[in-house]
Amino acid sequence: MPPAGRRPGPSRTREAVLDAARAEFAARGYDAVTLRRVAARAGVDPAMVTHHFGSKSGLFRAVLDVRLDPAAELAAVLTGPLDTVAERLLTRLLVLWDSPAGAATIAAVRTALQDEDGTALLRDLALSQVLRPLAAALTGPEEERRWRVDLVASQVVGLLMTRYVLGLEPLASARHPALVGALGPTLQRYLTGPLPAASVEP
Amino acid sequence: MPPAGRRPGPSRTREAVLDAARAEFAARGYDAVTLRRVAARAGVDPAMVTHHFGSKSGLFRAVLDVRLDPAAELAAVLTGPLDTVAERLLTRLLVLWDSPAGAATIAAVRTALQDEDGTALLRDLALSQVLRPLAAALTGPEEERRWRVDLVASQVVGLLMTRYVLGLEPLASARHPALVGALGPTLQRYLTGPLPAASVEP
Incomplete structure (x- = not known):
């Protein structure tokens, strides 16, 4: 068991952000989603979202597993x-x-x-x-x-x-x-x- | 419980033929499938296949649930x-x-x-x-x-x-x-x- 209160590791953070983003994009549509809301839903700092995915469009492509830009x-x-x-x-x-x-x-x-x-x-x-x-x-x-x-x-x-x-x-x-x-x-x-x-x- | 040896009813026959046809079409492709093989696989008389679906193309469209011809x-x-x-x-x-x-x-x-x-x-x-x-x-x-x-x-x-x-x-x-x-x-x-x-x- 991990120690109580320990922060999730980078790959768990990444997955939590992707799950939150998938739900937000599906509920609101691309234009209405903000990185701040996704971060809040995932329970992480908005800077972590930017760190992992660069931008809203990068996050969106990661959600869809689209490896081109x-x-x-x-x-x-x-x-x-x-x-x-x-x-x-x-x-x-x-x-x-x-x-x-x-x-x-x-x-x-x-x-x-x-x-x-x-x-x-x-x-x-x-x-x-x-x-x-x-x-x-x-x-x-x-x-x-x-x-x-x-x-x-x-x-x-x-x-x-x-x-x-x-x-x-x-x-x-x-x-x-x-x-x-x-x-x-x-x-x-x-x-x-x-x-x-x-x-x-x- | 149905009496022993009783033949399946029309809707069970239809379902059995559709299941057999789906498997045959997937395994062999459209051209190689025959109504006789589908009937044998479903355990019914070939005449029943013709009765329910008209032709190979009718059977094929029924398998795909395509309601146009x-x-x-x-x-x-x-x-x-x-x-x-x-x-x-x-x-x-x-x-x-x-x-x-x-x-x-x-x-x-x-x-x-x-x-x-x-x-x-x-x-x-x-x-x-x-x-x-x-x-x-x-x-x-x-x-x-x-x-x-x-x-x-x-x-x-x-x-x-x-x-x-x-x-x-x-x-x-x-x-x-x-x-x-x-x-x-x-x-x-x-x-x-x-x-x-x-x-x-x-």
Whole structure:
């Protein structure tokens, strides 16, 4: 038995913070969560949260076991002309997904999809780390930019599911240039081409 | 207690056949399964399998709890010119998915994705009921037709995931004509437009 009153060790602290963060993100959504609340819920000092996870987005990715930093990757892709961004985005995505960290991330996505809480966290992750920053880099009214990035998501998520989860052939074994040549024009049109308005249900 | 030697009732027979079919489909894949083997495994007469489920594809859809008949729907969509098939396909898909049977099917797809056996069944269902028949309706070499239908799957599966599972807005609430206008040209290009070859990894 450990001595009474002893503080939890680093790995128990890390687990307690992850448990508290999972509950907070699920209950409140990404935007409303603060590191201070997570720390209070875990019964640790807020500095410990920063020490272990760096930032709210780092904590969030740790909760989902996402071993890539989508926001940083996207920022790198966006440094270049917008009229060729689809090709850079797709090339980068394929390199990441085909790496060991990508395989772990895809496994984490699949696990998260198994229940409503995990799915909501995944939606929050996509919105906060990828879709909103991507929308901010586009031109046009905000509603139109949100519609454009949702369309991009519909093709990118489908590529992930068919290539890595369902393993449909020949798509699962297709080389990157073939995928970029086939899907790149789709993404570029969704981002910057002419499109009908979303015309949402009232 | 039921009298000794009494035959199982209709609902127990149905359950026994479904259990046997689930095991056979998971072990052998769709093509190699026969109704005779499923009946033998369930300990019932093959005529009972036909009586309850109609056909191998009916049995398969019952195993996956898919309440639509994708092959029949696809056949209806394919009666018309190939250069406008994407619009008909997408319009029909959206009507089906937005129906109560569609919602049940999407829930079944999501459940199937939770393990490897379910995912393999889903891939078999997609191939046997939709992708191979669709490929057969296209022109060009077989490898190219398989590549084209995989690309269609990548966009269609992604639409399903982002609209119905992740619920990304405004896409989740977008009206059908907006979705058909945005995604239709993508699908039509994948089916009949110019594309780079798949160029598969050796």
